[in-house]
Amino acid sequence: MPRLNFKLLTILLVTFATIISAELFIVHVGKNGDFIYDPQKTTGLKIGDVVQFVWDSGPHSVTPSDGPDGSCTQSTAIPEIQSPTSDPGHNVTFEIKEDTPSKVFYFCSVSDHCDEGMHGSLERA
Numbered sequence: 002m003p004r005l006n007f008k009l010l011t012i013l014l015v016t017f018a019t020i021i022s023a024e025l026f027i028v029h030v031g032k033n034g035d036f037i038y039d040p041q042k043t044t045g046l047k048i049g050d051v052v053q054f055v056w057d058s059g060p061h062s063v064t065p066s067d068g069p070d071g072s073c074t075q076s077t078a079i080p081e082i083q084s085p086t087s088d089p090g091h092n093v094t095f096e097i098k099e100d101t102p103s104k105v106f107y108f109c110s111v112s113d114h115c116d117e118g119m120h121g122s123l124e125r126a
C-alpha cells in the first residue's frame with residue numbers, strides 16, 4: 002500500500018508541475034488583413050502548453066502539412082490542428098501533448114494565401 006501511495010503522490014506532483022508551468026502562446030491569423038500568421042514560427046513549446054490561433058481577418062484556415070517550411074500540401078498527420086475556414090471572432094486552440102511531433106507545420110488553405118506566404122510552424126523545446 003505505501004508503494005501505491007508514493008506512485009499516486011508522484012503522479013499528482015508531476016501533473017501539478019505541468020499545470021503551473023504551462024504557457025499560452027497566441028498566433029494571430031491574418032494580422033492587419035495580410036496573408037500571414039504572426040508570429041510565423043512559435044518555438045520552445047513544452048507539453049501542456051497551449052497555442053491559441055486568433056483570427057484577425059478572414060477568411061483563413063489553419064491546415065496541417067507535413068512540411069518543410071512553406072509546404073502548401075495538406076496532411077492528415079495532425080488532424081487536431083485543422084480549423085474550419087473562418088472569419089474574425091473565431092479562435093482555435095491546440096495543446097502540445099506527449100505525442101505531438103517535434104515540429105508541426107501548417108498553412109492557410111484559402112485560395113493562393115499559402116503561396117503568398119501564409120504558412121507557419123510550431124516547434125517543441
Ligand SMILES: [Cu+2]
Pocket residue numbers: 031036060061062109110111114119
Ligand atoms: Cu488565408
